[in-house]
Amino acid sequence: MNIDTILAQAGSRRDPHTGAVSTPIHQCATFRHPALGQSTGYDYSRTANPTRQALENAMAELENGARGLAFSSGMAAIDNVIRLLSANDKVVITEDLYGGTYRIFQKVYAQYSIEAVYVDTSDIRAVEAALNDQAVKMLFVEVPTNPMLKVADIKALGELAKKRGVIFVVDNTFLSPCSLRPLELGADIVLHSATKYLNGHNDVVAGVLVTKTQELGDRLFFFQNSVGSILSPNDAWLVLRGLKTLHLRIEKQSANALSVAEFLEKHPKVKKVFYPGLKSHQGHAVQAKQAKCFGGMVSFEVDEPALVPQILKSVKVFHFAESLGGTESLITFPAVQTHADIEPEIRERLGVTDTLLRLSIGVEHGDDLINDLKNAIESGE
Ligand SMILES: Cc1ncc(COP(=O)(O)O)c(C=O)c1O
Incomplete structure (x- = not known):
């Protein structure tokens, strides 16, 4: 089956x-x-x-x-x-x-x-x-x-x-x-x-x-x-x-994640995007070979640390919360949340810095997610 x-x-x-x-x-x-x-x-x-x-x-x-x-x-x-x-x-x-x-x-x-x-x-x-x-x-x-x-x-x-x-x-x-x-x-x-x-x-x-x-x-x-x-x-x-709905959710989350990653990659205030579905990602070929889709997780680095609290405060569709994989899109600041127990110098070496944000993309409409991020990134201008 x-x-x-x-x-x-x-x-x-x-x-x-x-x-x-x-x-x-x-x-x-x-x-x-x-x-x-x-x-x-x-x-x-x-x-x-x-x-x-x-x-x-x-x-x-x-x-x-x-x-x-x-x-x-x-x-x-x-x-x-x-x-x-x-x-x-x-x-x-x-x-x-x-x-x-x-x-x-x-x-x-x-x-x-x-x-x-x-x-x-x-x-x-x-x-x-x-x-x-x-x-x-x-x-x-x-x-x-x-x-x-x-x-x-x-x-x-x-x-x-x-x-x-x-x-x-x-x-x-x-x-x-x-x-x-x-x-x-x-x-x-x-x-x-x-x-x-x-x-x-x-x-x-x-x-x-x-x-x-x-x-x-x-x-x-x-x-x-x-x-x-x-x-x-x-x-x-x-x-x-x-x-019972895992396949439907993952398909939608992967499609949304790719749209969000492509949007972020072009934004001038975003330094780097980490998403295996992007051709620019170092693991793209391996992931394409071994997995059916690229998943709903996207991480990205913003230009400067001050943008992080601004984005976390301004998002309206994304929830600022830990965890991932649900129908609701979440935004996480790994350095102070999920990865706080890792020593700062190790975090820094791995790239888990004070400018890194992680997204768990949900099943909302992709345009709403992109607009929410755009508004949050640009809200300080
Ligand atoms: C990759 C991964 N493995 C394991 C765990 C631990 O799972 P739980 O929070 O259900 O105890 C997490 C939690 O975030 C995770 O992200």
Whole structure:
């Protein structure tokens, strides 16, 4: 089946008792056993819940993996992945990545002697060199990166990871399986902040993992069940509902993002635009080869720091807020919001400066978004 069909009916084929077309919300903590030694397949909702499982199965199907797991947040999903490592292991990881992922490695797992080695994962040679250390047990890549939107070649990295025998994890939050399917390109685990495109309505915080093999899925399930960082039935249902329109949203968001990026590229007060859909972007060719669309995220640098507060105050269609991937367009100032936990000198080196703004483009009319940005950029004149 085509992905559009799988999405439109996400979770809908689950209820044999009533034929409900929409997955029921099993708001239930515990399940009655028919007799001693018997189970319906559900005992206690931390271990398995039918609504959560409908989402987990849908995600496994969408990412073409063996097992899906749904978590209470994207960070909970990331935390679960890190539990595959032991003390003195190293992970080679994208240097320009979500600030929360940086924080969990630097401020939580460093105290358990798990070391993150940051590299530019769009540079194959740099990754190859970093993997040349026997202590490295995992390669963790964000694509495109947050917020600089650099593009790593997932297939090439998958070959390197396989050669070295390390677990290859791809954070696919920015693209979703509508656009990129990392497990088909050599990844072992794909992860999502489902808060973003999968749910898509800025009303849930959730995370998802999908593994290539059942064995890896079972190991991660053991951690999830032991730690308890599960998604609630209500939130699982909301993500399932969001999934049904994912393809429609992503298509519109990508088209809008390209129009916005092209507008910004020509504006005299904009110094640089980062959008993989632009031919001028360094990752354009790789992204065109490995992904179906370029996504809805655009970052741009303005001429001078004073323009940032002016734009954030003046936008009327965009919301000045963190997060991304919803129907509503958002504008974020990464240096003080999403990436505040990264040390200033590292931020500066990566380009996360006091003139960089990040846009999450929604499904509004593209002209309204462009006019809003134009008015905000020019409001001080
Ligand atoms: C790329 C990426 N990965 C992971 C996360 C963490 O997800 P959550 O906020 O759902 O915990 C985020 C959050 O912004 C993100 O942007």
